[in-house]
Amino acid sequence: MTDSYDLVVIGSGPGGYIAAIRAAQLGMKVACVEKYVRLGGTCLNVGCIPSKALLQSSEKFEEANHTLAAHGVKVSGVTLDLDTLLARKDKVVTDITKGVEFLFRKNKITWVQGTGKILAAGKVEVALTAGGSQTIETKNILIATGSEVMPLPGVEVDEKQIVSSTGAIAIPKVPKHLVVIGGGYIGLELGSVWRRLGAEVTVVEFLDRITPGLDLEVGKQLNRQLSKQGIQFKLSTKVTGAKKTKAGVTLTLEPAAGGPKEELKADVVLVSIGRRPYTEGLGLAEAGVVLDDKKRVKVDGHFQTNVPGIYAIGDVIAGPMLAHKAEEEGVVFAEILAGQKPHLNYDAIPAVVYTWPEVASVGKTEEEVKASGVEYKVGKFPFTANGRAKANGDTEGFVKFIADAKTDRVLGCHIIGPDAGTMIAECALAMEYGASSEDIGRTCHAHPTLNEAVKEAALAVSGMALNM
Ligand SMILES: Cc1cc2nc3c(=O)[nH]c(=O)nc-3n(C[C@H](O)[C@H](O)[C@H](O)COP(=O)(O)OP(=O)(O)OC[C@H]3O[C@@H](n4cnc5c(N)ncnc54)[C@H](O)[C@@H]3O)c2cc1C
Numbered sequence: 422m423t424d425s426y427d428l429v430v431i432g433s434g435p436g437g438y439i440a441a442i443r444a445a446q447l448g449m450k451v452a453c454v455e456k457y458v459r460l461g462g463t464c465l466n467v468g469c470i471p472s473k474a475l476l477q478s479s480e481k482f483e484e485a486n487h488t489l490a491a492h493g494v495k496v497s498g499v500t501l502d503l504d505t506l507l508a509r510k511d512k513v514v515t516d517i518t519k520g521v522e523f524l525f526r527k528n529k530i531t532w533v534q535g536t537g538k539i540l541a542a543g544k545v546e547v548a549l550t551a552g553g554s555q556t557i558e559t560k561n562i563l564i565a566t567g568s569e570v571m572p573l574p575g576v577e578v579d580e581k582q583i584v585s586s587t588g589a590i591a592i593p594k595v596p597k598h599l600v601v602i603g604g605g606y607i608g609l610e611l612g613s614v615w616r617r618l619g620a621e622v623t624v625v626e627f628l629d630r631i632t633p634g635l636d637l638e639v640g641k642q643l644n645r646q647l648s649k650q651g652i653q654f655k656l657s658t659k660v661t662g663a664k665k666t667k668a669g670v671t672l673t674l675e676p677a678a679g680g681p682k683e684e685l686k687a688d689v690v691l692v693s694i695g696r697r698p699y700t701e702g703l704g705l706a707e708a709g710v711v712l713d714d715k716k717r718v719k720v721d722g723h724f725q726t727n728v729p730g731i732y733a734i735g736d737v738i739a740g741p742m743l744a745h746k747a748e749e750e751g752v753v754f755a756e757i758l759a760g761q762k763p764h765l766n767y768d769a770i771p772a773v774v775y776t777w778p779e780v781a782s783v784g785k786t787e788e789e790v791k792a793s794g795v796e797y798k799v800g801k802f803p804f805t806a807n808g809r810a811k812a813n814g815d816t817e818g819f820v821k822f823i824a825d826a827k828t829d830r831v832l833g834c835h836i837i838g839p840d841a842g843t844m845i846a847e848c849a850l851a852m853e854y855g856a857s858s859e860d861i862g863r864t865c866h867a868h869p870t871l872n873e874a875v876k877e878a879a880l881a882v883s884g885m886a887l888n889m
Pocket residue numbers: 431432433434435436437438454455456457461462463464465467468469470472535536537538565566567568586587607699701702703734735736737742743744745746747775
C-alpha cells in the first residue's frame with residue numbers, strides 16, 4: 422500500500438512532533454513515523470519529563486526529612502514508598518505522551534507506527550510495528566531520530582546493575598551505593614534523585630571539573646553545593662573496567678593522566694558519559710546522506726542535508742542536545758518549508774541543570790568571552806541579599822551577568838540558585854532583543870521575587886546594585 426504526503430517526519434521527539442504540528446498548522450499533509458510504543462521521544466518517555474518527576478518527588482522527601490522543621494512544620498515517621506513514587510512518574514509520562522497523541526489527532530497528523538528507513542528522496546519504507554511494511558511517498562523527509570546513550574567500553578549496560586539514564590529512572594530499590602560515571606547534567610540530576618532517596622552517591626568524572634559546558638565559577642559552586650549535600654566526587658579519574666558479582670559491581674579506576682589503579686564497589690552503576698546521534702537502520706548511506714566528523718547528520722542553515730528534499734533537526738544534528746533546541750528547530754524548519762523566513766538565534770538558547778540549587782545559563786561563559794578577546798564587565802548578585810530567597814529559606818547561589826564593556830550588551834547570564842531554570846527565561850528574552858545590562862536593571866521587577874536578583878546583578882555590571 423502506498424500513501425503520499427507533503428512531509429514525513431521520522432521520530433516523534435520534541436523536534437519531530439513539534440515540526441509535524443507546525444507543518445500541519447501551515448497546511449501540509451503530514452505523517453510521523455515512530456517506532457517506540459509511545460510518541461514524545463527521549464524527552465517525554467525516558468528523559469526530561471520522567472527525570473523531573475523524580476527530582477520533584479525526591480525533593481519533597483528531602484523537604485519532609487530535613488527542611489520543613491525549620492519552617493515550624495514538624496513531621497515524623499517519614500517513610501519512602503518507592504513503588505508509588507515510580508508509578509507517579511510513569512503516570513506523568515503516560516499522560517503527557519497521550520497529550521501528543523491528542524495533538525496529532527487535532528492537527529490530522531498520521532502516526533505510522535514502525536521503524537522508518539529512507540529508500541531515496543521522497544520515499545520512506547516503514548517496517549510496521551504490527552507486522553509487514555508500508556512505503557510512503559512524500560515531497561519532503563525530516564530526520565528527527567534524536568540520540569542514544571554513549572556506551573563506555575568495558576562497562577556494559579544491562580539496565581539492572583549497570584544502568585543508563587533509562588534504567589536509572591526505574592531502579593526498583595534504593596541502592597546503598599550508586600556510582601555515577603560522568604559529571605554532566607544527566608548524571609548529576611539522577612545522582613541527586615537517588616542521594617535524596619537515601620543512596621550514597623559517588624560521581625566519577627574524567628575531567629578536573631563537573632559540567633564542562635558551564636561557566637567555571639558556577640560549575641565550581643555547584644560542585645561545592647552538591648558535595649555539601651553528601652555527593653562524593655572523584656575528578657580527573659577514569660573508569661577502565663567493571664566486574665559484576667551477585668553482590669554488586671567493582672569498578673576499576675585510574676587517574677585520567679595515568680597512574681595506580683584503585684577499585685570502587687557499587688550496588689548500581691549509572692553510565693552517563695554523554696549521548697550520540699542516532700541514525701541506525703535509517704538507510705542514510707544508501708540514500709547518500711552525508712554525516713559530519715561526529716556522525717551527526719550534516720545540514721545547512723535551512724536544515725537541508727546534501728540530498729534535496731531530506732532535512733534533519735534536533736539531537737541528530739550539531740548543537741546542544743536539548744529538547745527546546747530541537748523544538749525551535751522543528752518550528753523554524755516547518756516555516757522555511759512553507760516559504761516563510763524565520764530565524765533561530767543559537768546564541769540565546771538557555772541550558773538548565775535541575776539539581777538543587779538549579780543552574781541555568783544563556784549566552785557565553787566568562788571563559789568564552791575572555792578567549793574571544795572582547796572587553797567585558799561582570800555583575801553579580803547573591804541570593805543571600807534577595808528578600809524572597811531569604812523568606813523562602815533558599816539563599817544559596819548567585820546571578821552573574823557578563824556584558825560588553827563598550828556597548829553594555831549582555832553576552833551571557835549564569836544563575837545558580839533556587840528556580841534558576843525559570844528565571845533564565847527573562848535573560849534569554851533580553852538577549853534575543855539585544856538588551857544591555859542597564860535595560861534589564863531599569864526594568865521594574867515585582868517585589869519580593871527571586872527575579873529581583875537578576876535585576877540587581879544586571880545593575881551590578883555598572884556598580885549600581887542597590888541591595889548590596
Ligand atoms: C535522562 C535525560 C534527561 C534529559 N533532560 C533534559 C532536560 O531537562 N531538558 C532538555 O532540554 N533536554 C533534556 N534531555 C535531552 C532531550 O531529551 C533531548 O535533547 C531531546 O529529546 C531531543 O529531541 P529529538 O526530537 O531530537 O529526539 P528524541 O527525543 O531522541 O526522539 C527521537 C525519536 O525518534 C525515534 N526513532 C529513531 N529512529 C527511528 C526510526 N528509524 N524510525 C522511527 N522512529 C525512530 C525514537 O524512537 C525517538 O522516539 C534529557 C535527556 C535524558 C536522557
